[in-house]
Amino acid sequence: MRSMLVKSIMLLEEKLITVTPKTSIGRALEIINENNFLSIPVVEGDKFYGTISKERIYAFYFEKCQDKQCFLSDFNVESVMLTNIPTIDLTSEVEEAVRILELRNIAFVAVVDSKGVFQGILTHHAVFEQFTRVFGVNKGHRLAVIAYDVPGQISRLSKILSENNADIISFVVVDPNSVLEVKEIVIRMDTDNIELIKQKVSSAGFKII
The missing domain is CATH 3.10.580.10 (CBS-domain)
Structure with missing residues (x-):
């Protein structure tokens, strides 16, 4: 952010x-x-x-x-x-x-x-x-995932959302202060395909939390 x-x-x-x-x-x-x-x-x-x-x-x-x-x-x-x-x-x-x-x-x-x-x-x-306002509280669907802190993860995730017609309201990357090199990504979006998007995101290797 x-x-x-x-x-x-x-x-x-x-x-x-x-x-x-x-x-x-x-x-x-x-x-x-x-x-x-x-x-x-x-x-x-x-x-x-x-x-x-x-x-x-x-x-x-x-x-x-x-x-x-x-x-x-x-x-x-x-x-x-x-x-x-x-x-x-x-x-x-x-x-x-x-x-x-x-x-x-x-x-x-x-x-x-x-x-x-x-x-x-x-x-x-x-x-x-x-x-x-930044977190888009109470707006759209919320999706939170854990991703390894490596180059290209945010681009991959954004591509999945756009390919499935999700309108992103907010996209926030949070450092969970873990000893592991991971990031928590919290997205708020307008979509009619939230279950399909979750499936696609999970299949791409992101852990939904």
Whole structure:
């Protein structure tokens, strides 16, 4: 599967709902609740500052404040926001963003250009949505085979599919981390001849799993 760049699946800045560091806590909480969010980016101009979340607001309130109304009106987002959110360049590979999301256990990673200008965010949901699209989840027929990692295997398999009028939706090669030199190939296809194709694939020496 060809590497994909962050910029191809990120949520663009102009489509995001954000607050500034000077937004009051009360207003930030209203925006979060109105949109059923858990957290939102803190942005001013073209600069990304961090994120503000319901969890962060409630924790700060119980730790620092006695009067609820005072807290909501007199404190700003900059007093509560989380600032150590990592950034990634929009030309980075999605795999790098996924690694950051997993290691830091955060809702999103901020995306910036080569000059550090905020461009948007990449979320778990965006990655998962792209993953399901690439694998053609719930579309057509699924065929998974094991093939020896030798030249020409993918061409042979593709030829069998095309000769039997299969319309390929997705074709993904997976390394199963086996000690054997094999690859797992997962195909999604539109076809009326799935049983015949399985027979042909098996006869060609591929192991169907």
